[in-house]
Amino acid sequence: MSGVFWLDLLFFGLIGLAVGSFANVLIVRTPQEKSVITPASHCPSCQMPLRFWHNIPLLSWLFLRGKCAGCASPISPIYPLVELGGLLLFVLAGWLASFHPVALLTGAALVMLLTLSVIDARYKMVPDSINFAALFLALIGSGLLVFEHLQAALILAGLLALLRLGLSTLLGREALGEADIILGAVLGALLGLLGALQALFVGAMLAIVPALVLRAKGEMETPFIPFLFLGALVVLIWGESIARLWGL
Ligand SMILES: [Zn+2]
Numbered sequence: 001m002s003g004v005f006w007l008d009l010l011f012f013g014l015i016g017l018a019v020g021s022f023a024n025v026l027i028v029r030t031p032q033e034k035s036v037i038t039p040a041s042h043c044p045s046c047q048m049p050l051r052f053w054h055n056i057p058l059l060s061w062l063f064l065r066g067k068c069a070g071c072a073s074p075i076s077p078i079y080p081l082v083e084l085g086g087l088l089l090f091v092l093a094g095w096l097a098s099f100h101p102v103a104l105l106t107g108a109a110l111v112m113l114l115t116l117s118v119i120d121a122r123y124k125m126v127p128d129s130i131n132f133a134a135l136f137l138a139l140i141g142s143g144l145l146v147f148e149h150l151q152a153a154l155i156l157a158g159l160l161a162l163l164r165l166g167l168s169t170l171l172g173r174e175a176l177g178e179a180d181i182i183l184g185a186v187l188g189a190l191l192g193l194l195g196a197l198q199a200l201f202v203g204a205m206l207a208i209v210p211a212l213v214l215r216a217k218g219e220m221e222t223p224f225i226p227f228l229f230l231g232a233l234v235v236l237i238w239g240e241s242i243a244r245l246w247g248l
Contacts, residue, residue: 020086105141203231
């Protein structure tokens with residue numbers, strides 16, 4: 001491994017940590033429709049504003065042992081995990097594209113999907129702003145790298161819009177949300193047509209057992225975005241071998 005490789009890895013990893021840190025701000029503030037810029041980050045329990053050394057991705061949580069420096073109330077491990085996720089997703093995106101700078105956009109799109117996954121799991125909602133950000137990043141990121149992915153995004157959005165129209169007419173109520181159409185386009189842009197369909201399939205498989213467990217507990221709706229995101233990661237990492245396995 002050359003020195004340039006390690007520098008690339010470090011560069012992508014550090015940007016990933018920073019974007020992961022921003023993703024935490026989105027996770028806390030977007031569902032409450034608060035500004036993501038002001039006020040500065042503060043402890044939700046004692047309102048103490050965070051100093052910059054309380055705000056260093058991963059390290060601060062470890063230094064503080066998962067507790068607020070002011071009031072010692074516990075800080076959810078979700079935050080350092082999202083930061084770590086940001087790091088890993090950027091490294092993955094960079095790795096897959098031989099650290100082409102455009103992969104920074106793909107990495108950011110993946111972090112937006114991680115953000116949507118956490119928000120969906122926590123609040124069962126899909127903020128349009130983050131969904132559109134993911135689409136925008138994925139379209140520019142992969143449209144610049146692979147033209148077929150741009151087409152895949154359009155095809156999937158079109159198919160899902162048709163499906164929505166058909167199902168809604170058939171059922172006499174709203175089926176599939178606009179958010180699903182946008183998400184489909186994001187997957188198409190990131191993975192191509194075949195990859196997006198594979199991700200949907202893998203995500204559905206992964207969701208079966210948790211959905212049954214939740215249903216047994218009386219919870220009828222399973223948040224699907226986290227599983228869709230996992231499916232997308234499986235395809236990104238092992239996609240070609242899955243296609244080979246299926247003789248595609
Ligand atoms: Zn506090």
